[in-house]
Amino acid sequence: MRRYGKHTDEDDVRVRPNRKGNRPRTNIRPKHEDASEGFVLTVDRGRLHVLIEGRTVVAMKARELGRKSAVVGDRVSVVGDLSGAKDTLARIVRVEERSSVLRRTADDDDPYERVVVANADQLAIVTALADPEPRPRLIDRCLVAAYDAGLEPLLVLTKSDLASAETLMESYGALGINYVVTSREELADGDAAHRVREKLEGRITAFVGHSGVGKTTLVNALVERQRATGHVNAVTGRGRHTTTSALALPLPDGTGWVIDTPGVRSFGLHHVDPSRVIHAFPDLEPGTEGCPRACSHDEQDCALDQWVADGHADPQRLYSLRRLLATRERREGD
Numbered sequence: 001m002r003r004y005g006k007h008t009d010e011d012d013v014r015v016r017p018n019r020k021g022n023r024p025r026t027n028i029r030p031k032h033e034d035a036s037e038g039f040v041l042t043v044d045r046g047r048l049h050v051l052i053e054g055r056t057v058v059a060m061k062a063r064e065l066g067r068k069s070a071v072v073g074d075r076v077s078v079v080g081d082l083s084g085a086k087d088t089l090a091r092i093v094r095v096e097e098r099s100s101v102l103r104r105t106a107d108d109d110d111p112y113e114r115v116v117v118a119n120a121d122q123l124a125i126v127t128a129l130a131d132p133e134p135r136p137r138l139i140d141r142c143l144v145a146a147y148d149a150g151l152e153p154l155l156v157l158t159k160s161d162l163a164s165a166e167t168l169m170e171s172y173g174a175l176g177i178n179y180v181v182t183s184r185e186e187l188a189d190g191d192a193a194h195r196v197r198e199k200l201e202g203r204i205t206a207f208v209g210h211s212g213v214g215k216t217t218l219v220n221a222l223v224e225r226q227r228a229t230g231h232v233n234a235v236t237g238r239g240r241h242t243t244t245s246a247l248a249l250p251l252p253d254g255t256g257w258v259i260d261t262p263g264v265r266s267f268g269l270h271h272v273d274p275s276r277v278i279h280a281f282p283d284l285e286p287g288t289e290g291c292p293r294a295c296s297h298d299e300q301d302c303a304l305d306q307w308v309a310d311g312h313a314d315p316q317r318l319y320s321l322r323r324l325l326a327t328r329e330r331r332e333g334d
């Protein structure tokens with residue numbers, strides 16, 4: 001489990017170039033020295049809910065942070081009223097360096113990228129086996145985002161009471177992707193939570209997926225024990241969570257964090273270099289060895305057609321890769 005609160009380094013001292021001489025800006029340093037370290041749990045209408053020594057402190061970004069934003073999962077330094085009492089508002093004066101950044105754009109042609117979650121080390125890609133139908137291309141997009149951000153993907157296949165998991169398990173399991181299958185019954189008897197928790201121990205896992213796939217239901221099941229003992233309320237300061245912002249929730253016994261996120265319709269990948277997209281297709285990647293230099297993988301000489309024809313990979317996967325590259329390239333041209 002990662003620790004928060006031990007991190008101090010030279011970034012604390014803000015030395016700005018000063019043309020008139022080398023007089024240090026002593027007015028900033030002392031203010032930061034008594035700052036407390038916290039962990040951003042959620043963002044609600046511009047107010048950040050920060051966990052500091054077991055209390056939830058509502059804070060806003062200090063003006064001196066400028067355009068730098070703090071997001072769920074960020075480790076931050078906070079000053080001001082840290083009592084957590086109602087109607088108090090503390091200030092975030094520093095955002096620690098992030099170990100990972102999960103980003104998305106609303107669409108591939110949307111240059112405005114949003115940081116979804118900071119410091120996660122695992123991405124749980126939640127897909128319902130029915131209602132809504134699985135969308136392998138969305139899964140592939142999430143995989144690209146995960147690999148690009150350095151997060152380990154975990155495929156969570158929900159609603160196996162409605163449809164079989166076999167096809168998806170086979171195709172993604174064959175790629176070496178970790179997966180877990182859950183059903184309504186297993187949610188009710190606690191088996192689902194038990195099995196999923198095993199994959200989450202000691203990690204910060206962000207849950208993403210299309211709206212309606214069962215993310216919030218699952219996340220609630222995962223943290224249920226804690227909610228029953230009232231800890232979740234102490235941490236979030238509120239009851240039911242309507243998923244409009246990401247929300248970090250601690251797993252029981254401090255064994256990790258789960259981060260529920262709002263449903264995504266698409267997972268725009270404007271920020272991902274096209275040449276890196278292939279890494280999310282480990283079944284196809286070795287087939288690119290025979291490609292011409294700087295192959296777009298969607299041209300006459302692309303070696304992937306032969307790779308698939310020889311039975312090394314499923315043609316659907318090549319189709320998915322090409323769709324993904326094509327939708328990305330559309331914006332390159334404009």
Ligand SMILES: Nc1nc2c(ncn2[C@@H]2O[C@H](COP(=O)(O)OP(=O)(O)O)[C@@H](O)[C@H]2O)c(=O)[nH]1
Nearest residue numbers: 158159182183184211212213214215216217263
């Ligand atoms: N049949 C079935 N329904 C489920 C399962 N998990 C969740 N649901 C239902 O799916 C709907 C959407 O769930 P929700 O957790 O809000 O999805 P989210 O939008 O991904 O957060 C709700 O009506 C849940 O009761 C499951 O394993 N099986």
Ligand SMILES: [Mg+2]
Nearest residue numbers: 215216243263
């Ligand atoms: Mg939800």
Ligand SMILES: [Zn+2]
Nearest residue numbers: 291295297302
């Ligand atoms: Zn190629």
